[in-house]
Amino acid sequence: MLIDLHTHSDRSDGTDTPVQLLAGAVAAGLDVLGVTDHDTTGGWEAVTAARPAGLTVVLGTEFSTQVALAGRQVSVHLLGYLFDPTDPTIVAEHLRLRQARLLRGMAIVQRLVAAGVPISEQQVLEIAAGAPVGRPHIGRALVAAGVVDSVTDAFATYLSGQGPYYVPKPDTDLPAAVSMIAAAGGVPVLAHPRGRGEGRVLTPDYIGTLVDLGLAGVEVDHPDHGPEVRGELRELAGRLGLVMTGSSDYHGSNKTLRLGQEHTAPEQLAALIDRSSGVVRPLGPLARAGGGE
Ligand code: AMP
Ligand code: ZN
Ligand code: FE
Ligand code: FE
Secondary structure, three states, rough: EEEEEEEEEOOOOOOOHHHHHHHHHHHOOOOOOEEEEEEEOOOOHHHHHOOOOEEEEEEEEEEEEEEOOOOEEEEEEEEEEEEOOHHHHHHHHHHHHHHHHHHHHHHHHHHHHHHHOOOOOHHHHHHHOOOOOHHHHHHHHHHHOOOOOOOOHHHOOOOOOOOOOOOOOOOOOOOHHHHHHHHHOOOOEEEOOOOOOOOOOOOOOOOOOOHOOOOOEEEOOOOOOOOHHHHHHHHHHHHOOEEEOOOOEEEEOOOOOOOOOOOOOHHHHHHHHHOOOOOOEEEEEEHOOOOOO
């Protein structure tokens, strides 16, 4: 059974429509697909409606969170699975995050325009097409303007977090986000906890404090994790009783990785489903086969 639990559609910063993403999952031989757009449940309805009969879908969101370290904010991504999408706290926080993304995205564009880069706010908003605005949308504008060859090149240059055009965004405090997802009946899982600098704040002790708030899992197998880090996270998850997931973090043509490139073991998925309140069930064959009740 092939399970990929973390992917993005064009309802956030992927390039595939929900229909294309689902078709891609089937073509890649996946049995279970997690759809986890950033800071929105806006794609859940389309994904539910378009799900091919043989594919199990686990609905979720990737929450933008932050942890303070020495007066600076470190960005941490938190996956939330199978939570109540009508939960008022989450609905309000997603709205705030999307507004913050819009303002911050436009601020980055203004910095680029001021430096003479030929893109515009209007163009980036058209590319985002109503999705929560992210740097990949600006990256596509930079590709269209001919100043970089790919979105990956854009991240290495104009969109770098260390570069002069970068503007941070006010994300949710990580402990609050963990509590919020757990309170809404969902399953909080740390996304790529050793991806890009998260390790500075996500120490084993700190992750332990998140477990007390309801953290249920860690993403171990992720394209940004090398073998050493995966070993460390496996050991940590075993010690803290956390579910271990694996996922591609597929973004369509914005990134070079493939659907199903990394995957989750079936018993780990069963443990994840067990940790949800049941307010939202997986959709498809696996739900009918039981598990999690
Ligand atoms: P933002 O959320 O606006 O700060 O942008 C960061 C997001 O861009 C993360 O979700 C990344 O996964 C995503 N992303 C998409 N394509 C790339 C890429 N080529 N390099 C780095 N990050 C990327
Ligand atoms: Zn993304
Ligand atoms: Fe992420
Ligand atoms: Fe992601």
